[in-house]
Amino acid sequence: MPHATRMTGVLTAAAALVASLLLWAAPASADELSGGRLDWGVKESFRSYITGPIAQGEVQTGDGASTVDGDYRFHSASGTYEDGTAVVDYQGWVYFWGHDGELDLTFANPSVEYSGSSGTLYVYVNGSRTDMASLSGASLEASGGTVSVSGAAATLTTNGAAAFAGYYEPGQELDAVSFSADVAVEEEPEATGEPTEAATTAAPGDAVTGAVVDWGVRATWRDYVSGDLAAGAWTVADGAADGGAVFRFAEGAGTATATDYQLAFQGTVAFTGTNVDLAITDPAITATGGNGVLSAEVAGARVDLVTFEATLAETGGVLLAEDVPTVLTEAAVPVFGGFYQAGDPMDPLLIAVPLTADAAVPALPDLGSDPVETTGSEPAERVDADEASAETGLDPLVWIIPAAVVLVLGAGAAAIAIAQRRKNNRRADAETVPETAPSEATPEEDTPDQTGTGDDIAAGPEDDKEK
Template sequence: MPHAIARMAGALITAAAVAASLLLWAAPASAADLSGGRLDWGVKESFRSYITGPIAKGEIQTGDGASTSGGAYRFHSASGSYEGGSASIDYQGWVYFWGHDGELDLTFANPSVEYSGSSGTLYVYVNGSRTDMASLSGGSLSESGGTISVSGASATLTANGAAAFAGYYEAGQALDPVSFSADVAAAPEPTEAASETATEAETETDEVAGAVLDWGVRTSWRDYVSGNIAEGEWTVADGAADGGAVFRFTEGAGTATATDYELAYQGAVTFTGNDLDLTLTAPAITATGGKGVLSAEVDGARVDLVSFEAELAERDGLLVAEEVPTQLTEAAVPVFGGYYQAGDAMDPLLIAVPLTADAVLPALPDLGSEPVEAEPSTENPATATAATDDGVDPLVWIVPAALVVLLGAAAAIVALVQRAKRKQQAEAEAPPADETSEPTASEEDTPAENG
C-alpha cells in the first residue's frame, strides 16, 4: 500500500510539474531587438577643458558619425536587446583626444551600456580595448512610445576607467552624466515610391531621382547653436533627417554625369536660439566640370552657401562622392551672422545618386526617436486584460486552468498522506487479530469514510 501511495503521489506531483510548466509556457519571456537611438556623454568637463587649454594645447575630434551636442558627445545607431526592464545596447562613433604634442593620445569609441532598473555599467573601447569605464546609477530605465531611455544617469569612474586616463583621475570620481535611448526595432517595409524612383533612375540616361545629400554645415556652428551662448537647438522637417554630425536631404532629382550634375533636394533644417533663427530649405547642387556650389533657400531667397570640387564616381549602382571639402562663399557670410568669413572651410559633403533599382544608399547615423517620458499607468494590474492578435490572450484561460490543476494535485497529495497516517495509527492501536475470527471492516473501509 505505501508503494501504491508513493506511485500515486509521484504521478500527481508530475501532473503538478506539468501544470507549472504550463504557467511558464503561458508567459514566455522574449527579448525585444533594439535599433536607432543615441547615447550622450561628455566624458568629463574638466578633461575637455584641459585638452584644449594652455597646458595640453591639444584638440578634440569626432568621427564615424559621432557628433557634439550641448557639450556632450553624441554616439548613434543603437543595436541590442531589451527584456524585463534590462537592456544591453551598443552604439557607434568615436571621439579623439590629443595633447602634449602627442603624449596624450586617447580614442574613446563605440560605447555600450548594460543597464537594469536604475543602475548599470558604461563600456568604452579605449584605444581599441573594451573597458568598463563607469558605474551608472540614478536614472530609471523606462519605456514609452516604443522607445526605451535613461536620462542623466550619474557616472562614477571605475578602476579600469582610471587606468584608461593614465591616472589623471582616480577611481570613484564623478564623470559627466550619461543619457541614452533606443527604439524597439521594426522591420522596414519597402515603399512603392522608392521602387518607382529606382526604376526611373535605371531607365533614363542622365535623368536621376532618389539622390541624397549629407552636410553638417560645420561642427563649430552646431556647437555654438547648442552651447552656452546661443542655448539653442536645431530641428529638421520636410523629409530632412538628423544624423547628429550631418543633416541628410532627400529625394534629389535632376541630371547627373560624373562631372556635370544638377540636383534639387527636399528638406529643411532650422537653427534657433538666443538672437538666432535660421532656416535652410530645399538645398540644391550644381556642378560643371566637377566644380560646383551648394545653395539653399534662406528667408525666401536662394543663396550660394559653399563651393566645392568633386567628380562623381560610379560604384555599386551609385554615382557617389564622399568627404568633399567645402568653402564658405561671400554671399553666405551674413547668413551665419559673420561667424565665418568667405573661404573658411565648412563641413564636407556626401553626394549619392542611385542608378539601379538595387542600389543601396550610404547609411545615415540613426539617432532614433526622441525619448518620451513614460506616463504613470492608471490601469489596475489586477484587472488588466492581455490581448493577442485574436483579441484574447491565452493567459486568460491557461493560467486559471493550470492553477486548478495545481490546487487539485496538492489537495489529493495531502489527502493521501493523511489517510496513510490514520491507517498506520489504527493498525498500531488494534489488538492482535484472532486467526480464527472472521475479519471485520476497518474504519477506513466504512462508507462514511469513503463517501
C-alpha cells in the first residue's frame, strides 16, 4: 500500500474513533464548584516579620477571611472542575501593614488553577491580579462530593516576588496551599440561598422569626484558641454555623422595630483548648432606642457579653444592621479569663430580621464540606474515574477525551512522521504556550484601599491588638 494511502487510513480510523467517543459521551459539561475554603499562611517568617520588632505592624483579615491555625482562610468558592482541571475563586482579604505604612499590602480573593499535581495560585495584590506562586507536589482529589488539594508546595513566581518589593527571590518557598470546593448538586428551582423561616409577612414591631445574628466573638480570641498557646479549636452545634470569621446563630424569634428589638437565637459555639473551655449558647439581643445588649448562656447562666448601638434599616424586606461595633461588658470579663477589659472592642455584629417569607438574609461565608482528608504521608492518588463519577457526578469524559486526543495525536504524529521521513525535510516543533487569560473579576468593593491608612477597615489595627 502506498504511504499516502496508509497515512490517510490511519487518520480516518482515529478520527472516526474520536468522533464516536465524543458522540457517545456528549454532552460534556464542567462541574460547578461552590462552598469551600482555601488555606494559605503566605509565609510564616513574613507573618512574624510583620508583627515583630522590625516592621512593628499589624495583620488584618476581612470580607469573611479568617485566621485558622496560623493560616489565612478564604471562603465561598466559585469555579469549575472540567477535564481534570479545577479553576476556583475564593473570597476574602488579608492586609499587611508595617514600617509606619511603608509596607502596605493587601492580598485579596485568591484563586487557583490546578490539574494533576500542579497549578498556579493567583492573588489580587493591592487590586491587581497577580500570579503569585507555582503549586506542586499534591494531587487534585475529586471524591466524596468535594474537589481538594492538601498541602501543595508553593514557590514564588517572578510577579509574586515583585509583590514583596524584591525582598524575596523568585522560586522562594512559601507556605503550602490547601483548598477545597464542593461539587454543586443541582437544586430544586426555589431552593437556593439562605432559607429564612419567616412564613408570613410581618410589619416591623410584629412578632418575627427567622432572624440571624453573626458574631465572631473576637478575632484575637479565635487566634488565641487556635494558635500555639491554647492549641485548641471550636465547634458549632444546635443550629449555629461556622462562617470562618463569624459564627451565625439562627432561628431568631421575637419582636423588632428599627430601634427596639428583642430577639432570641439558637445555637452554640464551643471553644476548647489548653485552659480554654467556653461555650456560648443561645444568644439573645435586647435593644431599646438603638442601645443593645447581646447576652448568652455561659456555664449555665445568662451573661451580658457585649453592648452596641444599632438602628435596624429595612432593605429588601429585611431589617438589617451590619458591621455593628461592640464592646465587652464588665460582666463578661471573667468569661474570657480576664484577658480583656470592660470596654474592649469585640467583633462586630450583623443582625438581620426577615419581614417577609421570601426575604433572604445575607449569606454567610460558605466554607463548604470538610475537604477529603488524604491519608498519612503517602502521595494522594488521583481519583479513579468511576469513583469520581459515582460519588460526585464528575464526568468520565475527564479521562476519555484526553485518552482519545492522545490516541489521535499519536496516530497523527505517526502519520506526520511517515510523511516527514518521505520528504526528508526536518522541521522544528513549535510548542503552543496558552496565554494566561483568566477572567478578571474585580475584587470585592470593600477590599481595603491602598492609601496606607487602613481607614476603610472596620476595626483598625489599634482596635484589635494581639494579646
